[in-house]
Amino acid sequence: MKAAYIHIPFCEHICHYCDFNKFYLHTQPVDEYLDMLEKEFSIYSELYPYASLETVFVGGGTPTSLNERQLETLCKAIKRHLPYKEGEFTFEANPGDLSEEKLKILKSYGVNRLSIGVQSFNDELLEKIGRSHRAADVYRSVDLARKEGFTNISIDLIYALPGQTEEDFLKTIREALALELPHYSGYSLIVEPKTVFYNLLRKGKLKLPGEELEARMYEDLMDSMEKNGLCQYEISNFSKPGFESKHNLVYWNNEPYFGFGAGAHGYVNAKRYANYGPLKKYMEPLAAGTLPIFTEHEVTPREAMEEEMFLGLRKKDGVNMICFQDKFSAHPKEVFGREIARLISKQLLTEKGDRLQLTKQGLFLGNEVFQSFLTG
Numbered sequence: 001m002k003a004a005y006i007h008i009p010f011c012e013h014i015c016h017y018c019d020f021n022k023f024y025l026h027t028q029p030v031d032e033y034l035d036m037l038e039k040e041f042s043i044y045s046e047l048y049p050y051a052s053l054e055t056v057f058v059g060g061g062t063p064t065s066l067n068e069r070q071l072e073t074l075c076k077a078i079k080r081h082l083p084y085k086e087g088e089f090t091f092e093a094n095p096g097d098l099s100e101e102k103l104k105i106l107k108s109y110g111v112n113r114l115s116i117g118v119q120s121f122n123d124e125l126l127e128k129i130g131r132s133h134r135a136a137d138v139y140r141s142v143d144l145a146r147k148e149g150f151t152n153i154s155i156d157l158i159y160a161l162p163g164q165t166e167e168d169f170l171k172t173i174r175e176a177l178a179l180e181l182p183h184y185s186g187y188s189l190i191v192e193p194k195t196v197f198y199n200l201l202r203k204g205k206l207k208l209p210g211e212e213l214e215a216r217m218y219e220d221l222m223d224s225m226e227k228n229g230l231c232q233y234e235i236s237n238f239s240k241p242g243f244e245s246k247h248n249l250v251y252w253n254n255e256p257y258f259g260f261g262a263g264a265h266g267y268v269n270a271k272r273y274a275n276y277g278p279l280k281k282y283m284e285p286l287a288a289g290t291l292p293i294f295t296e297h298e299v300t301p302r303e304a305m306e307e308e309m310f311l312g313l314r315k316k317d318g319v320n321m322i323c324f325q326d327k328f329s330a331h332p333k334e335v336f337g338r339e340i341a342r343l344i345s346k347q348l349l350t351e352k353g354d355r356l357q358l359t360k361q362g363l364f365l366g367n368e369v370f371q372s373f374l375t376g
Contacts, residue, residue, distance in 0.1 A: 001268070002054040003250040004082055006037070007261030008063040008074070009279070012097070012132060023279065025065050033262070033279060034073050036286040040260050041081035043291055048258075048268065054087040055247035059115075064097035071102055075109035088113055088152075088246040095137035103148040113152040113245075114145055115185075121175040122168055125161055130196065135175070142179055152243060154183035159221065160214040161189055162197075162206055169217045173224045182243035186221045187236050188214055215364055222363075235314050235358075235366055252315050254308045262292075270304070272297050301328065302375070305335055310370035313349075318357030332356065339372045 010025040010033075056078065066074065078084070090113040091106055098116075106114075120126055121135045138155070145153055157176060159169045176184060189208070191197045200206040209217070225231075225238040233244050234252060250257050259266030263277035273296040276282040282292045299307070305328050312319035325331045333340060340356065343349035348362035348369050362369050 001048060001050045001256055001258060003247055003255070003257035004053055004056050005247075005257060005259050005261075005264060005266070006056065006058045006074075006078070007060060007259070007264040008058060008066065009033075009061040009262050009277075010065050011060065011062045012065045012094070023061075025062075028279060029283075030066065030070055031073075032283065034070060034077065036283040036292075037074070037261055038077035038081065039286045039289075040292065041077060043286075043289070044258055044260070045081045050083070052083045052085045055089070055250060056082060056084055057088075057090045057092075057247040059092045062094050062097060062117075063091050064093040064102055068099075068101050068105060072105050072109075075105060075111075079109055084110060090115055090245075090247060092117065093141070094133060095141040096133040098141040098144055100144055100148070103145055103150070107148050107150070112150070113154070114150055115154045115156065116141060118155040118176065119158045120161065120164075120168075121172045122164075125164060125168070128163065129158075129161055139179075142181070152183070153181050154185060154239075154245070155179070155181060157184065157186045157221075158189055159186060159217040160209045162208055164209060164217075166213060166216055166220065170220055170224075173221060177224065177228050183237070183239040183245065184225065184230060185237050186218075188218065218364065231316070233316050235363060249315075252311050254304070254311050267299075270299050272299055304328070305330070305332075306373045306375065309336060309373040313356065313358055313369060314366070316357070318352075318355045320355055322354045336373060343369055343372060 009023055010028060010030060011023070012025055058074075058078075063074075064071070089111045091111050092115045094117055098114075116138070117131075118138050119129065119131060121138065123134045126134060142153060155176060157172060159172075189197075191201050191206070191208075197206055201208075221238075222232055230238040230240060232238050234248070237245065237248070239245075256267045256269070258268065259273070259275065261275065262279055262282040263275055265272065265274045267273075273293050275292045276285075276294045281294075285292045305324075308324060308327070309319060309332065319332065321332050328335075340349060343362070344351065347359055348365055350357055350359050350362075358366065358369060
């Protein structure tokens, strides 16, 4: 085991597009949750002794919505139970939440990477999608983080937002790149059930860009990043050399990881599991000394091979067929020969040496490619 994801499900504000497991901060038992989270750390560290983790990722929700005392409590618990010496220690953050004091706490406990949810530099659009920050907060937060010594900073952008034009997204890209950060992520808006946007869409009150405009925005993103020396190492992620997200590569390389917190998912001993999402259901078993697992599935050899393909193909480098064979004692073409041949003939996949990779057209139609490797 070399990676851990920790979920902090609290937010100061609920965004209109978000379907992650999250709760409005001011009405929740935050301190009790942090106590139970530490119990979960403790149980796992006894069940699976390990020398050191290489990546720790604290996501949400909004981890930086915790106050200074709570943030320090969380960091102390991580330090006590999740041995971390060197590598990548990431905290997700909202631009409006990053105070000087919070940044000092994170820095003092070894956090060395920040992932900031910016989404857009258009204040009108930010309000429309339910974000509480504004563009000025982004500049202030990045400046504060740099003053505290953070150099590995990533920001997230979202395109194909309601009413968004291509020129508006190009402007957001230009403003993002002007910050000269080492990592950027860009995602198209997906309207998920149980969100404000989903309800508006069902009522015919949400005007979204069409597929053609969405595709142009994605191409604008790829072209702009390349022109500014950022390599697209995964469908939605771009970085300067050496600043790729090591934690997310654990997912895309189909490697095991711990998942801690309400609604978190993990992959341990060839089993994928999910924790209870509701806070009470998450905390009750931990208070009794047992794990808060809601579902657990033992991954079959066939499923593991499918996952290796559709996760690995998200990476620009694609799937190394020799590594696949070493891992599963079978060549990808033996297992998925028909699917691979069909996708190559459709110019969605290409074979380069020992690697299978998405073509440029395949990048736009990734879901169609990934679906080809799923039998269930």
